[in-house]
Amino acid sequence: xxxxxxxxxxxxxxxxxxxxxxxxxxxxxxxxxxxxxxxxxxxxxxxxxxxxxxxxxxxxxxxxxxxxxxxxxxxxxxxxxxxxxxxxxxxxxxxxxxxxxxxxxxxxxxxxxxxxxxxxxxxxxxxxxxxxxxxxxxxxxxxxxxxxxxxxxxxxxxxxxxxxxxxx
Numbered sequence: 001x002x003x004x005x006x007x008x009x010x011x012x013x014x015x016x017x018x019x020x021x022x023x024x025x026x027x028x029x030x031x032x033x034x035x036x037x038x039x040x041x042x043x044x045x046x047x048x049x050x051x052x053x054x055x056x057x058x059x060x061x062x063x064x065x066x067x068x069x070x071x072x073x074x075x076x077x078x079x080x081x082x083x084x085x086x087x088x089x090x091x092x093x094x095x096x097x098x099x100x101x102x103x104x105x106x107x108x109x110x111x112x113x114x115x116x117x118x119x120x121x122x123x124x125x126x127x128x129x130x131x132x133x134x135x136x137x138x139x140x141x142x143x144x145x146x147x148x149x150x151x152x153x154x155x156x157x158x159x160x161x162x163x164x165x166x167x168x
């Protein structure tokens with residue numbers, strides 16, 4: 001079985017998950033690793049990932065998915081807001097909506113990823129403007145929790161996901 005790992009990563013979180021996926025599978029079966037490319041579309045199984053961009057995948061990943069035809073696809077990604085399987089399922093559904101009808105979605109893996117410091121500064125400014133706002137307090141708490149992700153456990157789960165998808 002040949003595979004490709006195609007992804008967009010803005011801060012390095014999704015790249016780390018992509019590396020865990022690639023490292024869990026035989027290196028000689030990998031046709032492509034990196035940003036969307038025509039070479040990747042020739043693989044029997046495509047692992048396609050992205051950071052969450054306003055609740056969807058990055059535009060270049062969406063365009064890649066929309067150009068596929070008949071492949072088996074396993075989706076993966078990272079999101080600054082995480083910890084909820086329901087949220088990750090929503091992200092997977094939005095990513096999958098870009099797949100043409102002939103493709104077969106085999107599964108998905110998402111985990112939380114740390115956000116850049118500029119996000120925390122924006123939240124702190126919001127807190128200064130609205131002291132005591134519980135929503136902002138929750139956003140700050142989520143930011144701090146995300147700093148530990150993707151964790152070693154997240155990456156081990158991504159590797160297990162990759163092996164499971166390859167066995168299907």
